[in-house]
Amino acid sequence: MTSSPTKKQLIDSLSERNPSVDWKTRLNSPSRRLLNFFENISLRLEAPVNWLINDPRFNPLYHTGTITIFLLVVILLTGIYLTMFYPFGFTFSYLAVSKIEANFIGRIIRAMHRYASDAAVIFALLHGWRTFFQDRFRGPRWLAWVTGVGMAVVVWAIGITGYWLIWDERAQILNQSLFSILGNSKGGQTFIVDFITGEAAGTGWIFMMIVIVLHLGLSALTAFFLWLHLKRMSRAKWLPPKYWMAISVFVLLLSAALFPLGMLPPLAATQLPEQAPIDLFYLFYLPTFLRGPQALFWSALLFIIGLVTALPWIMPRAKKLEPVKVDLANCDGCTLCERDCPYLAIKMIPRTDGARPKFQADIDPNLCVSCGVCIGSCPDNALAFGDIPLNPLWKTTLERSCRKEKCQGRFYL
Incomplete structure (x- = not known):
């Protein structure tokens, strides 16, 4: 078993690979030390999974983002099926869900919808945490991070409205949380009487229509956030490998068959339920929200989301990483760097120096993360990390590659 390298050995190794970065300053910064601390803890927790699976292709921790998207697709498809049988009205809505639960296919699809929703939260949190401790959220990657947080908030709201649509005892608790918010204003009190509790509410179809419009509208907003989330990726993977999609569907089907959701009693407007099960992934806030000071709850929630x-x-x-620089004297406009850049940071533009090639590479400093992929793509040594000469970098890379492949006398040209 090999021992972990010391801090000095790590700095020396990284400086040899990429001397354009001041690794000593970067690794000793407070934020980097904090991320290293979280990374060490996380990798130790992941070690049993890596040992058990022993193949990155079948390790779900390496596919958390794409598995989350696939689960959202499952939620969408099962949700479309459930919506086809959903009428609007307090009693009508509950009876419709009861009929779906009484049907074998409907029961399976409803459970898949619920379990996929919970699984999506788990994988999304894992994806966000791994993005955080791997330091892939700063610099030009800020857009993906911010839209990811926004998407998490929207999905949370979608889950809350989804539980409201059943109109059972759990919806009564949600009603109480809504009453505690709206009851402090005259307009809110009027809304409660006219659309939920009073005779003017009638069958309740208007309120249930509002809830399902919110449910579907927020779902559409999730798609927009997802597009923004991947907007700066040139070759973004939307879905996981086929075997992971098959495994996900199989697990959801098995869970739905073995653990059906069942039905809670219908909502009783004149009586609060003594107790009702809550989904810790979406309704975790209810106990604190209903029992504690609401101003404190909302302040804490907004502070955490903002933080x-x-x-x-x-x-x-x-120290900010400088973007890659282009040496026009060597650039022949071959477009290889543009095609290989993962972050859409390189565009080919008309030549500005009057040379014979029609195009030249242009680096967008707001998108470049200084990953160096383009340097390896360029056959003419026209790209570099600032003023760092390329020959030592290529020599180090070839030597490491040769040692790894045990080339023993073979030369890489």
Whole structure:
């Protein structure tokens, strides 16, 4: 078993690979030390999974983002099926869900919808946590981080409205949380009487229509956030490998068959339920919200969301990474760097120096993360990390590759 390298050995190794970065300053910054601490803990927790699976292709921790998207697709498809049988009205809605639960296919699809929703939260949280401790949220990657946080908030709201649509005892608790918010204003009191509790509410179809419009509208907003989330990726993977989609569907089907959801008693407007099960992934806030000071709850919630959203700016890098530079004298406009850049940071533009090639590479400093992929793509050594000469970098890379492949006398040209 090999021992972990010391801090000095790590800095020396990284400096040899990429001397354009001041690794000593970067690794000793407070934010980097904090991320290293979280990374060490996380990797130790992941070690049993890596040992048990022993193949990155079948390790779900390496596919958390794409598995989350696939689960959202499952939620969408099962949700479309459930909506086809959903009428609007307090009693009508509950009876419709009861009929769906009484049907074998409907029961399976409803359970898949619920379990996929919970699984999506788990994988999304894992994806966000791994993105955080791997330091992939700062600099030009801020857009993906902010939209990811926004998407999490929207999905949470979708889950809450979904539980409201059943109109059972759990919806009564949600009603109480709504009453506690709206009851403090005259307009809110009027809304409660006219659309939920009073005779003017009638069958309740208007309120249930509002809830399902919110449920579907927020779902559409999730798609927009997802597009923004991947907007700056040139070759973004939307879905996981086929075997992971098959495994996900199988697990959801098995869970739905073995653990059906069942039905809670219908909502009784004149009586609060003594107790009702809550989904810890979506309704975790209810006990604290209903029993504690609401102003304190909302302040704490908004503070946490704002803090997480602002992490790319709260934890800046000790030294900003400079974007890759283009040497026009060597650039022949081959477009290889543009095609290989993962972050859409390179565009081919008309030549500005009057040379014979029609195009030249242009680096967008707002999108470049200084990953160096383009340097390896360029056959003419026209790209570099600032003023760092390329020959030592290529020599180090070839030597490491040769040692790894045990080339023993073979030369890489």
